[in-house]
Amino acid sequence: MRVIVWKELADHLGSRRFFILSLIILVVAGTSVYLGIQGFQQNPAAVQEFPYLRLLTTAPGALPSFLSFLAFFGPLLAVLLGFDAVNSEFTRGTVSRVLAQPIYRDAWINGKFLAGLGTLGVVVVSIVLLIFGLGLFALGFPPDGPELARLAVFLVVALIYLGFWLALGILYSVLFRSPASSALAAVATWLFFTLFLYMIAGVVADQVVPVRADSPAEAWLRNENLRNSILRFSPVALFEEATLPILVPTYRGLSLLALLAQPGVPTNPLPLGQSLLVGWPQLVGLLALTSVCFAAAYLGFMRREIRTS
Amino acid sequence: MIVEAKGLKKRYNSVWALDGLDLAIADGEIYGLLGPNGSGKTTTILILLGLTEPTAGEVRVCGYDPVRQPLAVKRLVGYMPEKVGFYEELSAYENLRFITRLNGIPEAEANRRIGEALEHVGLKDVAQRPVATFSHGMRQRLGLADVLVKKPKLAILDEPTSGIDPEGAAQILDLIRRLRDEAGMTVLLSSHLLHQVQRICDRVGILHRGHLVAEGRVAELTAPGGYVARIGQASPILRARLEAADWTHSVEEMQPQELQVTLTEGGRAELLRFVAEEGGVILELRPKQPTLEEIYLRYFQG
Ligand SMILES: Nc1ncnc2c1ncn2[C@@H]1O[C@H](COP(=O)(O)OP(=O)(O)O)[C@@H](O)[C@H]1O
Numbered sequence A: 001m002r003v004i005v006w007k008e009l010a011d012h013l014g015s016r017r018f019f020i021l022s023l024i025i026l027v028v029a030g031t032s033v034y035l036g037i038q039g040f041q042q043n044p045a046a047v048q049e050f051p052y053l054r055l056l057t058t059a060p061g062a063l064p065s066f067l068s069f070l071a072f073f074g075p076l077l078a079v080l081l082g083f084d085a086v087n088s089e090f091t092r093g094t095v096s097r098v099l100a101q102p103i104y105r106d107a108w109i110n111g112k113f114l115a116g117l118g119t120l121g122v123v124v125v126s127i128v129l130l131i132f133g134l135g136l137f138a139l140g141f142p143p144d145g146p147e148l149a150r151l152a153v154f155l156v157v158a159l160i161y162l163g164f165w166l167a168l169g170i171l172y173s174v175l176f177r178s179p180a181s182s183a184l185a186a187v188a189t190w191l192f193f194t195l196f197l198y199m200i201a202g203v204v205a206d207q208v209v210p211v212r213a214d215s216p217a218e219a220w221l222r223n224e225n226l227r228n229s230i231l232r233f234s235p236v237a238l239f240e241e242a243t244l245p246i247l248v249p250t251y252r253g254l255s256l257l258a259l260l261a262q263p264g265v266p267t268n269p270l271p272l273g274q275s276l277l278v279g280w281p282q283l284v285g286l287l288a289l290t291s292v293c294f295a296a297a298y299l300g301f302m303r304r305e306i307r308t309s
Numbered sequence B: 001m002i003v004e005a006k007g008l009k010k011r012y013n014s015v016w017a018l019d020g021l022d023l024a025i026a027d028g029e030i031y032g033l034l035g036p037n038g039s040g041k042t043t044t045i046l047i048l049l050g051l052t053e054p055t056a057g058e059v060r061v062c063g064y065d066p067v068r069q070p071l072a073v074k075r076l077v078g079y080m081p082e083k084v085g086f087y088e089e090l091s092a093y094e095n096l097r098f099i100t101r102l103n104g105i106p107e108a109e110a111n112r113r114i115g116e117a118l119e120h121v122g123l124k125d126v127a128q129r130p131v132a133t134f135s136h137g138m139r140q141r142l143g144l145a146d147v148l149v150k151k152p153k154l155a156i157l158d159e160p161t162s163g164i165d166p167e168g169a170a171q172i173l174d175l176i177r178r179l180r181d182e183a184g185m186t187v188l189l190s191s192h193l194l195h196q197v198q199r200i201c202d203r204v205g206i207l208h209r210g211h212l213v214a215e216g217r218v219a220e221l222t223a224p225g226g227y228v229a230r231i232g233q234a235s236p237i238l239r240a241r242l243e244a245a246d247w248t249h250s251v252e253e254m255q256p257q258e259l260q261v262t263l264t265e266g267g268r269a270e271l272l273r274f275v276a277e278e279g280g281v282i283l284e285l286r287p288k289q290p291t292l293e294e295i296y297l298r299y300f301q302g
């Protein structure tokens, strides 16, 4: 399997597709961090609390925060790494030649998944290194222990999230015979979860529980809850909910309920364990989605007739 | 026997792609599995490699069961698929290198084998060019090199000449024969072009609707009419006389002192006389199967 992982890794890292998408991500990361640092200079007090984490989550000016950007754009990179993993081997006619070699059939698809994860790992780690570099240059001090720990956890969660999209891409590459249709399906799914579901959730919530400016707080709450439960179906929302407590140590939960239960803005940061607990259900959900997706791709591939014609 | 299959059946949904196929291929021979399109050649090959499971029947390849021990089979067998494909953006060398890595062949040995294989198929000069720039014939030859780097005991080639002009096809067939002679490997090749491949095959089997309708040595099958005789305890003198006679088509020694003779219709009495004079036992004397020509007309043009 090592041979397969290396070959696929080399393919990914050398491909134009990967180069363009990761370049975009790196440029956006660099820009938002740069703007974030400028923000610090206007508001030196902010530097006190987890400055590096802040760089990831605050939205500088017109740009979205880096976290939102990664949640939105990272999946495109991941899904595009996977969408032709299997069916392109069929259209090229390389499947039967490779599977006639003394390797286990599942080593091939496992190898492809691992190589994809490795590639995404390279991207995520280089982003974090970039942030380190810029931050160190501007702030003059490295992140401290707790901050580093949170960054590390964030890396793992981000990788699980991107792993879901990679697995989804590979699943489509098993389900669809032509790379063109699997690419279409992949991009459609991406748009659905990153954009449409947010709109749909809002519309549905407003239909079921209409709210106006003078509605009672209870109505607002129900509207918000409904919206959130619909969004729970989206890995994008799961990712944001799972990572916010990690990157924003003071964060205690998404719903208005949490805010209402604790009037006043909570300012004291939670320890990492507590923060993890806040986002735990979402994290488990994310992990389950990733596993289910890959398991489906795995089974589909193992059962597939391998004749090309 | 390097390949042995008994009563192979394979069903796809409601069609029986294979319907009771028996196959036996001896060490070192070139066996041609011939049959019109859709007769089950590719299905047979996929089963032999353990890439598809038979619905019923027994298979042994190099002594292993491809269903239970696919890896053992794949280590010993080289395979060139019907529509052989490569990684277009990689060079010929890199494509072969991937295969040697998958086979766990150490670097130095792999480089030597790749060099040799590319030399054999005449692609040495373009080894570093991406496969995307290769013509169909070059890809087919690269497919052969791909089989060679494994140094297999058995090479299975599915339609190695399909889609190539007659001249290129003849080149590839000559190459296959030369490789068998030099490397001593057994070759199973499939084709729907009977006339094209028959000249390099030691034996051919004609597949039609999932089972063999004729099988035998090409010499035997190409002779018109007549008989086939098996003679035991044959002396060298008998053999020499039979070979010299003008009513025999072919005389072959199957085992020590056992001859297989194909003869014309009128040669029957002469054969009996020769055997009476020189000694020997007639083990079998039967009318010959239909000729390749007849088979061709019956199965390939319908
Ligand atoms: N995946 C499949 N599903 C259904 N039928 C198939 C499948 N593969 C092959 N067949 C059928 O099996 C028969 C034998 O096919 P094949 O072995 O490819 O023949 P050949 O290689 O001799 O042209 C054909 O009738 C074909 O239609």
Ligand SMILES: [Mg+2]
Residues within 6 Å of the ligand: B041, B042, B043, B082
């Ligand atoms: Mg075929």
